[in-house]
Amino acid sequence: MENDIGKIIDDIILLVDKKEQLDQIIFDVSNIGDEIGYKSVVDKNGDDPAERKELVKNAVSKIKSELMKDYFNKYINESNILIFEPNRFKNFQDQLQAEIKKIICIRLTIAVELKKEDTKKISTKLSEKMEQKVLIDITVDKSIVGGAIIHKDNYIFDFSVKSKLGRLADEWKLAIEEANSDA
Amino acid sequence: MPLDLLINVFITGLCLLGMGLYFNHREKKLHSVAEKRLYSFKDQYLHHVARRKVKEKEEIAKLKELARKLEEKHLQMIVSEKKVTVQNKDYLEIEVEKVMKQAQEKARQIEEETKASSQIFLEEQKKEVQMKMVDLVMGVTEKVLNKTLAYDDHKKMIEEALADMEGEDGE
Numbered sequence: 001m002e003n004d005i006g007k008i009i010d011d012i013i014l015l016v017d018k019k020e021q022l023d024q025i026i027f028d029v030s031n032i033g034d035e036i037g038y039k040s041v042v043d044k045n046g047d048d049p050a051e052r053k054e055l056v057k058n059a060v061s062k063i064k065s066e067l068m069k070d071y072f073n074k075y076i077n078e079s080n081i082l083i084f085e086p087n088r089f090k091n092f093q094d095q096l097q098a099e100i101k102k103i104i105c106i107r108l109t110i111a112v113e114l115k116k117e118d119t120k121k122i123s124t125k126l127s128e129k130m131e132q133k134v135l136i137d138i139t140v141d142k143s144i145v146g147g148a149i150i151h152k153d154n155y156i157f158d159f160s161v162k163s164k165l166g167r168l169a170d171e172w173k174l175a176i177e178e179a180n181s182d183a
Numbered sequence: 184m185p186l187d188l189l190i191n192v193f194i195t196g197l198c199l200l201g202m203g204l205y206f207n208h209r210e211k212k213l214h215s216v217a218e219k220r221l222y223s224f225k226d227q228y229l230h231h232v233a234r235r236k237v238k239e240k241e242e243i244a245k246l247k248e249l250a251r252k253l254e255e256k257h258l259q260m261i262v263s264e265k266k267v268t269v270q271n272k273d274y275l276e277i278e279v280e281k282v283m284k285q286a287q288e289k290a291r292q293i294e295e296e297t298k299a300s301s302q303i304f305l306e307e308q309k310k311e312v313q314m315k316m317v318d319l320v321m322g323v324t325e326k327v328l329n330k331t332l333a334y335d336d337h338k339k340m341i342e343e344a345l346a347d348m349e350g351e352d353g354e
Contacts, residue, residue, distance in 0.1 A: 145328050157348045159347055161325075168321070
Protein backbone atom coordinates (compact mmCIF):
# COMPACT_ATOMS: atom_id res chain seq x y z
CA MET A 1 0.00 0.00 0.00
CA GLU A 2 2.85 2.32 0.81
CA ASN A 3 4.20 1.60 -2.65
CA ASP A 4 0.77 2.34 -4.09
CA ILE A 5 0.70 5.72 -2.39
CA GLY A 6 4.20 6.47 -3.64
CA LYS A 7 3.25 5.47 -7.18
CA ILE A 8 0.10 7.61 -7.13
CA ILE A 9 2.09 10.57 -5.89
CA ASP A 10 4.76 10.03 -8.57
CA ASP A 11 2.06 9.73 -11.24
CA ILE A 12 0.35 12.90 -10.11
CA ILE A 13 3.58 14.84 -9.88
CA LEU A 14 4.55 13.68 -13.35
CA LEU A 15 1.26 14.96 -14.71
CA VAL A 16 1.68 18.37 -13.18
CA ASP A 17 3.48 20.96 -15.19
CA LYS A 18 2.17 24.20 -13.72
CA LYS A 19 2.34 25.75 -10.32
CA GLU A 20 -1.39 26.55 -10.33
CA GLN A 21 -2.15 22.89 -10.97
CA LEU A 22 -0.09 21.98 -7.96
CA ASP A 23 -1.85 24.51 -5.76
CA GLN A 24 -5.20 23.31 -7.03
CA ILE A 25 -4.24 19.68 -6.34
CA ILE A 26 -3.31 20.51 -2.75
CA PHE A 27 -6.59 22.31 -2.30
CA ASP A 28 -8.62 19.51 -3.96
CA VAL A 29 -6.90 16.74 -2.01
CA SER A 30 -7.65 18.63 1.17
CA ASN A 31 -11.32 18.89 0.14
CA ILE A 32 -11.53 15.20 -0.69
CA GLY A 33 -9.89 14.48 2.65
CA ASP A 34 -12.62 16.45 4.40
CA GLU A 35 -15.38 14.72 2.45
CA ILE A 36 -14.17 11.17 3.01
CA GLY A 37 -12.72 11.56 6.52
CA TYR A 38 -13.60 9.62 9.66
CA LYS A 39 -16.70 11.72 10.15
CA SER A 40 -18.09 10.53 6.79
CA VAL A 41 -17.59 6.91 7.78
CA VAL A 42 -19.74 7.45 10.84
CA ASP A 43 -22.32 9.67 9.18
CA LYS A 44 -22.74 7.91 5.83
CA ASN A 45 -22.53 4.20 6.48
CA GLY A 46 -18.81 3.85 5.81
CA ASP A 47 -18.91 0.10 6.15
CA ASP A 48 -20.83 -0.35 2.89
CA PRO A 49 -18.23 -0.51 0.05
CA ALA A 50 -20.74 0.56 -2.59
CA GLU A 51 -21.88 3.56 -0.64
CA ARG A 52 -18.29 4.35 0.22
CA LYS A 53 -17.34 4.19 -3.45
CA GLU A 54 -20.25 6.47 -4.29
CA LEU A 55 -19.15 8.90 -1.61
CA VAL A 56 -15.61 8.89 -2.96
CA LYS A 57 -16.84 9.34 -6.53
CA ASN A 58 -19.03 12.21 -5.39
CA ALA A 59 -16.13 13.82 -3.56
CA VAL A 60 -13.88 13.42 -6.62
CA SER A 61 -16.50 14.87 -8.92
CA LYS A 62 -16.54 18.05 -6.89
CA ILE A 63 -12.85 18.86 -7.31
CA LYS A 64 -11.76 21.49 -9.75
CA SER A 65 -8.49 20.06 -10.97
CA GLU A 66 -9.35 18.17 -14.16
CA LEU A 67 -6.02 16.44 -13.98
CA MET A 68 -6.73 15.01 -10.52
CA LYS A 69 -10.33 14.28 -11.37
CA ASP A 70 -9.32 12.22 -14.41
CA TYR A 71 -6.59 10.43 -12.52
CA PHE A 72 -8.78 9.55 -9.50
CA ASN A 73 -11.76 8.50 -11.66
CA LYS A 74 -9.50 6.20 -13.64
CA TYR A 75 -7.99 4.89 -10.42
CA ILE A 76 -11.39 4.29 -8.86
CA ASN A 77 -12.61 2.41 -11.94
CA GLU A 78 -9.46 0.35 -12.38
CA SER A 79 -8.49 -0.33 -8.78
CA ASN A 80 -10.09 -0.41 -5.41
CA ILE A 81 -10.82 2.49 -3.21
CA LEU A 82 -8.63 1.42 -0.35
CA ILE A 83 -6.49 4.46 -0.81
CA PHE A 84 -9.55 6.55 0.05
CA GLU A 85 -9.90 5.00 3.47
CA PRO A 86 -9.59 7.83 5.98
CA ASN A 87 -6.28 6.85 7.53
CA ARG A 88 -4.70 5.92 4.17
CA PHE A 89 -5.93 9.03 2.46
CA LYS A 90 -4.55 11.07 5.34
CA ASN A 91 -1.27 9.30 4.83
CA PHE A 92 -1.47 9.99 1.09
CA GLN A 93 -2.30 13.61 1.76
CA ASP A 94 0.66 14.02 4.10
CA GLN A 95 3.05 12.33 1.73
CA LEU A 96 1.76 14.32 -1.22
CA GLN A 97 2.22 17.53 0.66
CA ALA A 98 5.71 16.46 1.68
CA GLU A 99 6.56 15.61 -1.93
CA ILE A 100 5.06 18.82 -3.21
CA LYS A 101 7.14 20.76 -0.73
CA LYS A 102 10.19 19.16 -2.27
CA ILE A 103 9.19 20.33 -5.75
CA ILE A 104 11.16 23.31 -6.91
CA CYS A 105 8.97 25.85 -8.58
CA ILE A 106 10.65 28.02 -11.12
CA ARG A 107 8.67 30.84 -12.66
CA LEU A 108 9.93 31.78 -16.09
CA THR A 109 9.06 34.98 -17.85
CA ILE A 110 9.92 34.51 -21.50
CA ALA A 111 9.19 36.26 -24.79
CA VAL A 112 7.56 33.36 -26.62
CA GLU A 113 5.20 30.57 -25.75
CA LEU A 114 7.25 27.37 -25.43
CA LYS A 115 6.00 24.16 -26.92
CA LYS A 116 4.77 21.66 -24.35
CA GLU A 117 7.45 19.14 -25.22
CA ASP A 118 10.15 21.78 -24.88
CA THR A 119 8.80 22.86 -21.50
CA LYS A 120 8.86 19.24 -20.39
CA LYS A 121 12.35 18.73 -21.73
CA ILE A 122 13.60 21.76 -19.85
CA SER A 123 11.77 20.68 -16.73
CA THR A 124 13.18 17.16 -16.92
CA LYS A 125 16.67 18.41 -17.60
CA LEU A 126 16.51 20.71 -14.61
CA SER A 127 15.01 17.99 -12.43
CA GLU A 128 17.88 15.70 -13.36
CA LYS A 129 20.46 18.33 -12.63
CA MET A 130 18.89 19.38 -9.35
CA GLU A 131 17.91 15.84 -8.42
CA GLN A 132 14.49 17.14 -7.50
CA LYS A 133 11.26 17.60 -9.35
CA VAL A 134 11.33 21.00 -10.99
CA LEU A 135 8.11 22.65 -12.00
CA ILE A 136 8.27 25.37 -14.57
CA ASP A 137 5.66 28.06 -14.55
CA ILE A 138 5.74 30.12 -17.70
CA THR A 139 4.56 33.69 -18.23
CA VAL A 140 4.87 35.22 -21.69
CA ASP A 141 6.02 38.83 -21.92
CA LYS A 142 7.10 39.91 -25.39
CA SER A 143 8.66 43.11 -24.09
CA ILE A 144 11.63 41.23 -22.68
CA VAL A 145 12.68 40.52 -26.33
CA GLY A 146 14.39 37.24 -25.53
CA GLY A 147 16.10 35.21 -22.83
CA ALA A 148 14.29 34.71 -19.54
CA ILE A 149 13.55 36.24 -16.18
CA ILE A 150 13.73 33.43 -13.65
CA HIS A 151 11.91 33.59 -10.33
CA LYS A 152 13.20 30.92 -7.97
CA ASP A 153 12.36 30.92 -4.29
CA ASN A 154 12.81 34.54 -3.30
CA TYR A 155 15.36 35.32 -5.99
CA ILE A 156 14.95 36.86 -9.38
CA PHE A 157 17.53 36.16 -12.06
CA ASP A 158 17.14 38.51 -14.96
CA PHE A 159 18.69 37.04 -18.08
CA SER A 160 16.38 38.82 -20.46
CA VAL A 161 17.72 40.42 -23.63
CA LYS A 162 15.96 43.64 -22.65
CA SER A 163 17.86 43.93 -19.39
CA LYS A 164 21.09 42.92 -21.13
CA LEU A 165 20.54 45.68 -23.65
CA GLY A 166 19.71 48.02 -20.79
CA ARG A 167 22.96 47.18 -19.02
CA LEU A 168 24.85 47.59 -22.27
CA ALA A 169 23.22 50.99 -22.82
CA ASP A 170 24.10 52.04 -19.24
CA GLU A 171 27.72 50.97 -19.71
CA TRP A 172 27.86 52.74 -23.04
CA LYS A 173 26.42 55.94 -21.55
CA LEU A 174 28.86 55.74 -18.66
CA ALA A 175 31.72 55.37 -21.12
CA ILE A 176 30.48 58.40 -23.04
CA GLU A 177 30.25 60.43 -19.83
CA GLU A 178 33.76 59.38 -18.81
CA ALA A 179 35.12 60.19 -22.24
CA ASN A 180 33.44 63.62 -22.11
CA SER A 181 34.71 64.37 -18.61
CA ASP A 182 38.27 63.32 -19.63
CA ALA A 183 38.09 65.59 -22.64
CA MET B 184 18.63 198.65 -115.47
CA PRO B 185 22.12 197.42 -115.27
CA LEU B 186 22.75 199.96 -112.66
CA ASP B 187 19.79 198.91 -110.64
CA LEU B 188 20.92 195.47 -111.17
CA LEU B 189 24.36 196.36 -110.21
CA ILE B 190 23.11 198.26 -107.23
CA ASN B 191 20.93 195.41 -106.29
CA VAL B 192 23.78 193.04 -106.83
CA PHE B 193 26.01 195.31 -104.87
CA ILE B 194 23.50 195.67 -102.09
CA THR B 195 22.79 192.01 -102.16
CA GLY B 196 26.54 191.34 -102.12
CA LEU B 197 26.96 193.79 -99.31
CA CYS B 198 24.13 192.24 -97.40
CA LEU B 199 25.57 188.85 -98.02
CA LEU B 200 28.98 190.03 -96.93
CA GLY B 201 27.49 191.63 -93.85
CA MET B 202 25.57 188.47 -93.14
CA GLY B 203 28.65 186.44 -93.76
CA LEU B 204 30.68 188.53 -91.42
CA TYR B 205 27.91 188.45 -88.89
CA PHE B 206 27.52 184.69 -89.06
CA ASN B 207 31.29 184.31 -89.05
CA HIS B 208 31.56 186.46 -86.04
CA ARG B 209 28.64 184.63 -84.39
CA GLU B 210 30.16 181.32 -85.23
CA LYS B 211 33.46 182.40 -83.74
CA LYS B 212 31.68 183.59 -80.66
CA LEU B 213 29.68 180.38 -80.38
CA HIS B 214 32.82 178.45 -81.00
CA SER B 215 34.62 180.30 -78.24
CA VAL B 216 31.64 179.80 -75.91
CA ALA B 217 31.57 176.19 -76.81
CA GLU B 218 35.30 175.91 -76.25
CA LYS B 219 34.99 177.64 -72.92
CA ARG B 220 32.25 175.25 -71.94
CA LEU B 221 34.26 172.37 -73.21
CA TYR B 222 37.26 173.44 -71.15
CA SER B 223 35.03 174.06 -68.24
CA PHE B 224 33.49 170.57 -68.59
CA LYS B 225 36.94 169.16 -69.16
CA ASP B 226 38.19 170.76 -66.01
CA GLN B 227 35.17 169.60 -64.15
CA TYR B 228 35.64 166.13 -65.49
CA LEU B 229 39.31 166.08 -64.69
CA HIS B 230 38.60 167.47 -61.28
CA HIS B 231 35.94 164.86 -60.81
CA VAL B 232 38.25 162.14 -62.03
CA ALA B 233 40.97 163.39 -59.73
CA ARG B 234 38.60 163.45 -56.75
CA ARG B 235 37.38 160.01 -57.62
CA LYS B 236 40.89 158.70 -57.91
CA VAL B 237 41.74 160.20 -54.55
CA LYS B 238 38.59 158.68 -53.11
CA GLU B 239 39.40 155.39 -54.72
CA LYS B 240 42.87 155.54 -53.30
CA GLU B 241 41.44 156.27 -49.89
CA GLU B 242 38.96 153.43 -50.29
CA ILE B 243 41.67 151.08 -51.45
CA ALA B 244 43.84 152.13 -48.54
CA LYS B 245 40.93 151.52 -46.18
CA LEU B 246 40.21 148.17 -47.76
CA LYS B 247 43.84 147.24 -47.61
CA GLU B 248 43.92 148.17 -43.96
CA LEU B 249 40.78 146.14 -43.34
CA ALA B 250 42.20 143.23 -45.23
CA ARG B 251 45.41 143.47 -43.27
CA LYS B 252 43.47 143.55 -40.05
CA LEU B 253 41.37 140.61 -41.13
CA GLU B 254 44.46 138.73 -42.10
CA GLU B 255 45.99 139.48 -38.75
CA LYS B 256 42.84 138.34 -37.00
CA HIS B 257 42.74 135.25 -39.16
CA LEU B 258 46.33 134.49 -38.38
CA GLN B 259 45.66 134.97 -34.71
CA MET B 260 42.69 132.66 -34.94
CA ILE B 261 44.67 130.04 -36.82
CA VAL B 262 47.40 130.15 -34.22
CA SER B 263 44.91 129.87 -31.35
CA GLU B 264 43.01 127.13 -33.17
CA LYS B 265 46.20 125.25 -33.73
CA LYS B 266 46.96 125.42 -30.04
CA VAL B 267 43.48 124.15 -29.16
CA THR B 268 43.68 121.50 -31.83
CA VAL B 269 47.00 120.27 -30.54
CA GLN B 270 45.66 120.09 -26.99
CA ASN B 271 42.42 118.50 -28.12
CA LYS B 272 44.25 116.10 -30.35
CA ASP B 273 46.31 114.76 -27.46
CA TYR B 274 43.26 114.43 -25.23
CA LEU B 275 41.21 112.82 -27.96
CA GLU B 276 43.95 110.40 -28.85
CA ILE B 277 44.18 109.30 -25.23
CA GLU B 278 40.41 109.03 -24.96
CA VAL B 279 40.13 107.14 -28.23
CA GLU B 280 42.88 104.80 -27.15
CA LYS B 281 41.15 104.27 -23.82
CA VAL B 282 37.78 103.60 -25.41
CA MET B 283 39.38 101.34 -27.98
CA LYS B 284 41.11 99.37 -25.29
CA GLN B 285 37.91 99.06 -23.28
CA ALA B 286 36.03 98.00 -26.37
CA GLN B 287 38.71 95.50 -27.29
CA GLU B 288 38.70 94.13 -23.75
CA LYS B 289 34.92 93.91 -23.73
CA ALA B 290 34.94 92.25 -27.13
CA ARG B 291 37.57 89.80 -25.93
CA GLN B 292 35.51 89.03 -22.81
CA ILE B 293 32.35 88.57 -24.86
CA GLU B 294 34.22 86.39 -27.30
CA GLU B 295 35.65 84.26 -24.51
CA GLU B 296 32.29 84.00 -22.74
CA THR B 297 30.58 83.12 -26.00
CA LYS B 298 33.27 80.60 -26.82
CA ALA B 299 32.97 79.04 -23.36
CA SER B 300 29.19 78.95 -23.36
CA SER B 301 29.07 77.65 -26.91
CA GLN B 302 31.64 75.03 -25.99
CA ILE B 303 29.53 73.97 -22.99
CA PHE B 304 26.39 74.00 -25.14
CA LEU B 305 28.15 71.97 -27.81
CA GLU B 306 29.43 69.49 -25.24
CA GLU B 307 25.95 69.13 -23.74
CA GLN B 308 24.38 68.73 -27.14
CA LYS B 309 27.03 66.23 -28.13
CA LYS B 310 26.44 64.28 -24.94
CA GLU B 311 22.69 64.39 -25.40
CA VAL B 312 23.00 63.28 -29.00
CA GLN B 313 25.30 60.44 -27.96
CA MET B 314 22.89 59.40 -25.20
CA LYS B 315 19.97 59.56 -27.59
CA MET B 316 21.98 57.60 -30.11
CA VAL B 317 22.55 54.88 -27.48
CA ASP B 318 18.81 54.74 -26.74
CA LEU B 319 18.08 54.73 -30.44
CA VAL B 320 20.55 51.94 -31.14
CA MET B 321 19.12 49.91 -28.27
CA GLY B 322 15.57 50.56 -29.44
CA VAL B 323 16.43 49.52 -32.97
CA THR B 324 18.32 46.49 -31.68
CA GLU B 325 15.28 45.47 -29.63
CA LYS B 326 13.00 45.80 -32.64
CA VAL B 327 15.38 43.97 -34.93
CA LEU B 328 15.85 41.19 -32.39
CA ASN B 329 12.10 40.95 -31.89
CA LYS B 330 11.68 40.38 -35.59
CA THR B 331 14.69 38.22 -36.28
CA LEU B 332 14.81 35.89 -33.30
CA ALA B 333 13.40 32.49 -34.26
CA TYR B 334 11.77 30.04 -31.89
CA ASP B 335 14.97 27.99 -31.62
CA ASP B 336 16.96 31.12 -30.75
CA HIS B 337 14.50 31.86 -27.96
CA LYS B 338 14.70 28.28 -26.74
CA LYS B 339 18.48 28.38 -26.76
CA MET B 340 18.52 31.64 -24.85
CA ILE B 341 16.07 30.30 -22.27
CA GLU B 342 18.24 27.21 -21.79
CA GLU B 343 21.31 29.40 -21.45
CA ALA B 344 19.50 31.57 -18.92
CA LEU B 345 18.58 28.51 -16.88
CA ALA B 346 22.16 27.28 -17.08
CA ASP B 347 23.40 30.71 -15.94
CA MET B 348 20.85 30.64 -13.12
CA GLU B 349 22.20 27.26 -11.97
CA GLY B 350 25.69 28.67 -12.07
CA GLU B 351 24.75 31.74 -10.03
CA ASP B 352 22.57 29.67 -7.71
CA GLY B 353 25.45 27.26 -7.10
CA GLU B 354 27.75 30.12 -6.19
